[in-house]
Amino acid sequence: MSGPTVYSTCPQSKDVAASEYLDAVAATARWSEEAGCAGMLVYTDNGIADPWLVAQTAIAATTRLAPLVAVQPVYMHPYTAASMVSSLAYLHGRAVHLNMLAGGFRNDLVALGDRTGHDDRYARTVEYTQIVTALLRGETVTRDGRWHQVENLRLAPALPPELMPEVLISGSSPAGRAAAEEIGATPVRYPEPLGSGADSDSPTGGGVRIGIIARDDADEAWRVAHERFPADRTGQVAHAMAMRVSDSHWHHQLAGVAKNPAPPAELGTEPEPYWLGPFENYQSFCPYLVGSHDRVAAEVARYLERGTEVFVLDIPPAAEDLGHAGEVFARAGAAARA
Template sequence: MSLTVYSTCPQSKDVPAPDYLDAVAATARWSEEAGCAGMLVYTDNGIADPWLVAQTAITATERLAPLVAVQPVYMHPYTAASMVSSLAYLHGRAVHLNMLAGGFRNDLLALGDTTEHDDRYARTVEYTQILTALLRGETVTREGRWHTVENLKLAPALPPELMPEVLISGSSPAGRAAAAEIGATPIRYPEPLGTAPDGDTPTGGGVRMGIIARDDADEAWRVAHERFPADRTGQVAHAMAMRVSDSHWHHQLTAAAKTPPAAPADLDAEPEPYWLGPFENYQSFCPYLVGSHDRVAAEVARYVERGTEVFVLDIPPAPEDLGHAGEVFARAGAAVRA
């Protein structure tokens, strides 16, 4: 079994400024020590620039690849390509790319962007094709709908072995089509397995989720509820975000939250591990798997058996969380190989 696991970097809005560089560096080191291939670095109008944060992660580690979120509205594709090649030139390190089509609705409107959902994916396809062509060393001429370039070439050139992995949201049909067109890995915010009409929700590509696992299921759920308590203010914020969001994954997860998990047939069995508490309380944007190492590993194995190859984990509050996740992936691998 070959899986790629990314962690996620803390956001500047959640950490006091004097402590933020240390928090980024520490999380990057934890992630590398836990065997993660990289660490997702968010971008939006309210947090520190992801490229500067990525450089902090690079200097704190030896091999970890920052997975930088790239919003086409923020910069020209040449600028993004130059960031990748410049970091490679300065540090000899790879940077992976998480291509965005959307974002917070109010962020886009504040920037004067009123592009509709599917057109945003078309824009991201055009943007990514220019960006990756530059990174491959091509001289690019293109008259596109959003960008026109003529005889454009990147310097310094990117070494071929540092060509980035490219990810993109794949929860919507437009997202999956975009992933296929640019050769990116589609990442979904997964619904519970077995909720599709045919009883088997397809996954493939990758998934974004959190994992809280311990040797004992009760302890795992205690940690989960302590970390993400019910919060009325957060629930109101979630409801407000839902009213303006056109993201498919946001609506899919909200619908999934309205379906109570099935009770275990064996009353002594663990509850279903899939949990949307953090999402419903506006504390995180991804579902969680919670329970004993074995139970969560069994659920992860089901995703793997359905073609999932990439897991993007939520922000780890401590190195132990990545250690527990690593135990889950080890047991899931053993289950898949068995």
């Protein structure tokens, strides 16, 4: 894929049988590399396999793909996170990128004894990331911080400068965008639609987290979308329960978009591609763009025109999905340059 930086997403261990999971990770990593993705996001939470071990599996299955490892400060000391990056570089000669987390599932954090408030979690992630990146740059770090205290700390083995990780962080909230600016990270948001009637005050630049289901024919794309993410009452109840306890800015933002859907398409035209069906049925946490290659590409081009540089795609169920996404980005790039 040419143009913007594109990441795919790794399957989660909770969704795949243990006997099949290593093969699923390796296959998705290979599909992603073959499709031209820069990397593959690897999730972390209390209910799935350790992302660093999953990342090593992805590295072993590919030649250049960079795992984008989700890093939760509650899980490990910043020295340990930096050591993981430098150790994988030492063992494999490969880069690992970092997706810094400030939040997560509330029950996961509470189970770990963490009840830190929303904005303070971002302040903690800033402090944590600054220590990690300073160590990776080869600095001797002394810091008497609010959450971490280190003295004359130095990383070994050292990280080659050319393997310094890209750093991403959630940027849907003002606290997230401020944190991104402070640590020099790319802010990634769950975007609102940019079609007709879009809010001109929506954030620009940075990255977006979306799914793409595109085919030559719009009807076929929507058939695949509804088959893959059918309406599910149990999922809708789970979504409603999650909304009641979540303090996530993006979660409530998307819920607001869902309450005000786009107007129906005119007769003979494609419907708006922006779709929150998977989000509303608790099947995925990002919006989807669905339709013909040209229609989805036109929507992606709007994000490109607003300076979006990074796209993090949802978990691909098959290699062909990344192929269709690549076609969308090729057409979007051509449209944005026209």
